[in-house]
Amino acid sequence: MLIMTLGILWCKIAARIFNRMPQEINIQLSQSAWIYFIGTFNWFLLKLCAITSGKDLKLFFVALAGLYTMSTTGTYISSLNLIYTVILALGTLPALYARYETQVDTIAARCIKGVKNLSQLFHVKVLDKIPRHRKLN
Template structure:
């Protein structure tokens, strides 16, 4: 059985999700909490927030480049912000995987999967009418950022509870099948 760290990829992302790299995990959580605060609580518009953040970053970068040498008696390093090519390839690969799955679902080869996907999207649409999109995104990010670490810490207790829940759901389904599904008349083919 592989560990949770290996299941999460075993690299820096797994370290962040399991809070082994506390500084990065805290910074990411703080950043998303700040973003959620401005967009949801303060009702700041996304485009305005993005532009104001870029203006502030550019101004601080200019001040650093012009005055760091005078104040700290050293030459500032050149600012070079680029995404690694591997990151871009990963995101494009993820989008392609999603589009491939979407085309497989809509092809009609597996009607059960098609209806499960429709039901899931309908449930998410219904939830979306009652919950703000920013709150939902923040809740998902908060869950992804904290639940793996909590699971790693309390793995045996969580597994015990989940096993009880699964057996309870199986008992409910068996009861549903006996009380309702088995009483539905079936059309039998005649030869």
Template sequence: MLIYSSSEAEDSNDHNVPTTKLFGRERSVHSLLGGGHVANLLLWRNKSLSAAILLGITMIWFLFEVVEYNFVSLICHISILVMLIVFLTYTAAKFANWDLPDIHEITIQESVFRWLYRKVNWVLLRFYEISSGENFIEFFLVIGSLWMISVLGSYFSSLNLLFFCFICLGTLPVLYEQYEREVDRLIRKGSKDAKKVLKKFDSKVLNKIPRGPVKDKKRK
């Protein structure tokens, strides 16, 4: 006769329970991030471009934080370098009969700004909804999270904190998409354990606090 432990039983029950995705979402990670070029970039659909951007951000952090480069000087030097590269390319193309790239293909597309405009409006709308206090749990969770970020930010420079956010933004979405089922399962088990701890705390501590009799207010 086989005897299963409680953890094994819970694991077997978790496989039978329908999987719930992170934050109760129903869409995929790609569609949640907008489903456009930015989503492809964050989920490393084009690995060379995503790696180049991540490497560029790392180089900028290295120049500012480690080398202590001045921002204005860096912008001017980068502009000078780009202008020299473009000048040499166009000058060599005149003698070698090269096909010059179309300048309109280099410009940033309007869809990027539309995506950013929609996301900013969504963030402002969510901030207003949470601040209205309709959901007290969400309200206090956001306040607690912002307070924790402010405490962490006091121990790091703004540049290091911004660089850390960029690194998380460039790595966490693709890692979550790759290990989505495992992460959702761990979060589901963690939420169950947290609910059990809260129930025990409520029954053993909060319910034992003596409360005085509630007196009805007399109507005048």
């Protein structure tokens, strides 16, 4: 906000002292770009409606977990450090993956197999014990 305020003040002072008006910026987007932006915004609104209506409980819990994770992360890590870490990871992780692709793929496959086993175990030990409503003929 401080930078925006300084920019506005600089434009006003420069216009009075140097008799210069700021140049107009003309941004034009093609029709396909507008269609893409509007389609993305529409998709976002549809997902938001699906989350808030309760029709897709899986998506609701994913959104809930994501918001909780962001809240917890924001409590312990400042935004500037988080942005720096994300930019650093986006710059280095693709190169590391290209270098160690086979090792990463084997470890990821083991992790996915472990998560599936835990999911099946949870299903057997917890979800199968919940009584279900049966239709009567």
